[in-house]
């Protein structure tokens with residue numbers, strides 16, 4: 028793979044939601060979406076509320092089935108189509124290649140924060156001491172007080188939980204990152220800290236697709252923007 032090669036490529040993605048509990052109402056959301064993301068790219072998805080930005084990210088992560096199209100990702104020396112891969116292969120891509128950071132932490136009961144952040148590294152086979160050290164470094168960079176590291180995050184504030192979520196999402200150093208408003212509930216100092224970590228991941232060669240509503244975050248991190256329009260894409 029050369030420096031300009033893509034890490035992630037979407038071709039002709041179309042997605043319609045069918046609401047079975049609403050008489051089978053059909054909601055076409057994505058139509059013919061093409062996207063190519065290279066190492067070091069941070070492609071920001073733009074467009075009015077409801078145009079399908081989160082849906083596209085979840086489709087890239089294989090949370091949703093598509094009507095048409097392919098999502099290709101370079102993984103372990105080969106190309107995997109996330110729209111057709113077996114569940115086992117999708118999990119392997121998620122473990123080693125593609126990370127996803129949503130706006131909210133999915134709280135895992137009783138597990139301490141440090142272990143939640145270290146877990147993606149442990150699942151990649153990294154030993155506990157190294158994974159814990161990386162987790163501690165990330166939590167410190169995100170200004171999460173050390174007295175919280177050994178508590179489960181269920182009772183943390185929204186901004187604290189979001190920082191745990193970012194640390195967990197960035198811990199494993201995935202070469203492809205999908206970020207859905209990861210800084211939405213942070214104050215200015217923590218937005219700056221989170222942006223610094225995302226910037227470092229990008230400059231180290233991560234291929235990133237992101238939704239950032241904050242204009243300053245977008246201006247700092249985006250190498251490119253793509254505007255989604257209702258059921259379509261306009262450059």
Ligand SMILES: Nc1ncnc2c1ncn2[C@@H]1O[C@H](COP(=O)(O)OP(=O)(O)OP(=O)(O)O)[C@@H](O)[C@H]1O
Nearest residue numbers: 044045054056074075076077078079080081082083
């Ligand atoms: N799981 C779902 N089932 C049915 N419809 C859905 C589902 N998820 C999203 N939608 C619909 O798809 C459309 C796009 O939603 P999506 O969340 O992707 O938009 P968005 O551009 O990310 O919006 P926002 O900027 O407000 O977060 C909306 O009309 C929404 O109601």
